[in-house]
Every structure is written in structure tokens, then in C-alpha cells.
Amino acid sequence: xDYFVWYDENAQKTSAEKIHEASAAYQVRFAHxxxxxxxxxxxxxxxxxxxxxxxxxxxxxxxxxGI
Numbered sequence: 001x002d003y004f005v006w007y008d009e010n011a012q013k014t015s016a017e018k019i020h021e022a023s024a025a026y027q028v029r030f031a032h033x034x035x036x037x038x039x040x041x042x043x044x045x046x047x048x049x050x051x052x053x054x055x056x057x058x059x060x061x062x063x064x065x066g067i
Contacts, residue, residue: 004064
């Protein structure tokens with residue numbers, strides 16, 4: 001599976017806000033919405049319409065989006 005990787009270290013934003021921004025960028029690039037987001041355990045959150053999973057290979061503030 002290929003992933004679209006998004007990095008955002010802004011401490012003023014929540015993980016959900018970062019995922020929404022990443023999702024918007026994903027949609028611009030691929031013309032459809034992502035369904036899966038891999039995150040670091042520190043960034044675990046819930047976003048309606050997406051499956052959020054933690055992965056050991058994902059660094060903090062980094063979000064891997066895919067289908």
C-alpha cells in the first residue's frame with residue numbers, strides 16, 4: 001500500500017486538526033478522501049469517517065494517509 005505522508009509539528013493544533021488538513025491535501029492530490037490514517041501513539045485521536053491506527057514506524061506529528 002502507498003501512503004501520503006503529512007508532517008505538522010505545530011503544537012497549537014490538535015491531532016484531529018492536523019489530520020483534517022492532511023486529508024484536504026490528500027483530496028487535492030488524489031481526487032478522493034483517505035479512509036485510513038496511521039499515527040504515532042502520542043497522536044491517537046478519533047476523526048469521523050476515518051480509521052485511525054497507531055503504528056510503531058510512524059514518528060510523532062507525522063500522519064500516513066491511505067485507502
